[in-house]
Amino acid sequence: MPVAPSPLHVMAGVLRRHDGQVLITERPAGKHLGGCWEFPGGKLDPGEAPRDGLARELHEELGIRLVAAEPMLALPWRYDSKELLLDTWLVVAWQGAPQSLEQQALEWVMPADLAPERLAPADREILRHLLGS
Ligand SMILES: Nc1nc2c([nH]c(=O)n2[C@H]2C[C@H](O)[C@@H](COP(=O)(O)OP(=O)(O)OP(=O)(O)O)O2)c(=O)[nH]1
Numbered sequence: 001m002p003v004a005p006s007p008l009h010v011m012a013g014v015l016r017r018h019d020g021q022v023l024i025t026e027r028p029a030g031k032h033l034g035g036c037w038e039f040p041g042g043k044l045d046p047g048e049a050p051r052d053g054l055a056r057e058l059h060e061e062l063g064i065r066l067v068a069a070e071p072m073l074a075l076p077w078r079y080d081s082k083e084l085l086l087d088t089w090l091v092v093a094w095q096g097a098p099q100s101l102e103q104q105a106l107e108w109v110m111p112a113d114l115a116p117e118r119l120a121p122a123d124r125e126i127l128r129h130l131l132g133s
């Protein structure tokens with residue numbers, strides 16, 4: 001019997017500054033959901049702990065060191081082509097200023113000012129969660 005592929009475990013970090021702004025990044029054209037904005041992160045490596053994977057991705061993409069983060073929302077999601085678990089953490093402390101190390105555009109926004117249509121579809125759920133908390 002065919003075995004369903006297990007969902008891809010994807011880490012996403014919501015960096016939230018003291019003034020309430022959160023960091024969003026633009027997915028490069030040509031990648032899945034290219035041009036959509038998302039929360040920085042990426043796929044967990046096999047055997048990697050979620051917090052370690054989140055820290056690795058934030059370091060690779062933004063050059064920061066994760067200092068304090070907690071799980072916020074584990075969101076199962078299905079796109080046409082793939083099924084994923086979007087493991088979203090709230091990141092409240094880090095070292096260094098986020099830089100665009102992969103040529104991705106970065107933007108700090110107040111969640112209340114963010115138009116949901118700009119985001120990857122799954123991230124609209126994350127935004128809803130942020131607005132309700
Ligand atoms: N990182 C991230 N991925 C998201 C978010 N929302 C969302 O739907 N996704 C999807 C897009 C992709 O299908 C998948 C992440 O895969 P990816 O290929 O971008 O991961 P990665 O950063 O490890 O990229 P790469 O090294 O393979 O280029 O999760 C989000 O907020 N952050």
Ligand SMILES: [Mg+2]
Nearest residue numbers: 040041042043
């Ligand atoms: Mg990524």
